Amino acid sequence: MLAFAPFHRNALGGATGVVLGGLIFLMTLTLVIKGGYPLGPKLGLLRHFFPGYTVSFAGAWVGLAWGFSAGFLLGWGVAFIHNFTIWLWLTVVKSRAELEQYGDFLDHM
Secondary structure (H helix, E strand, C coil): HHHHHCCHHHHHHCCCCCCCHHHHHHHHHHHHHHHHCCCCCHHHHHCCCCCCCCCCCCHHHHHHHHHHHHHHHHHHHHHHHHHHHHHHHHHHHHHHHHHHHHCHHHHHH
C-alpha cells in the first residue's frame, strides 16, 4: 500500500498555488521594473480571468492572490483525481483477486 500512497491534497494545492502565484507576481514586477510602452500586453490579458489584476505594482499583489487561489484549486483537483483513480484501480484489482480465489467455492461442496 505504501507504493500507492495518496497525494496530500492540501499540500499539493498549497505548493502549486505558491508556484503559480509567485510566477505571476515575479513576471508582473519584472515588467513594471523594466518599464517601456506598452507595458506587458500579453500578461495584461490576465485581467479577463483575474478581476482587479493590472500590470502594475498593486496588480502584482492581486495576481499573487489570484494565482495562489487558482494554483491551489488546480493542485487540489489533480491530487483528488489521482487519489480517486488509484483507489478505484486498487479496488478493481482486489475484487478480481477475491473473485478468482473464491470463484470455485461452490464446486468443492
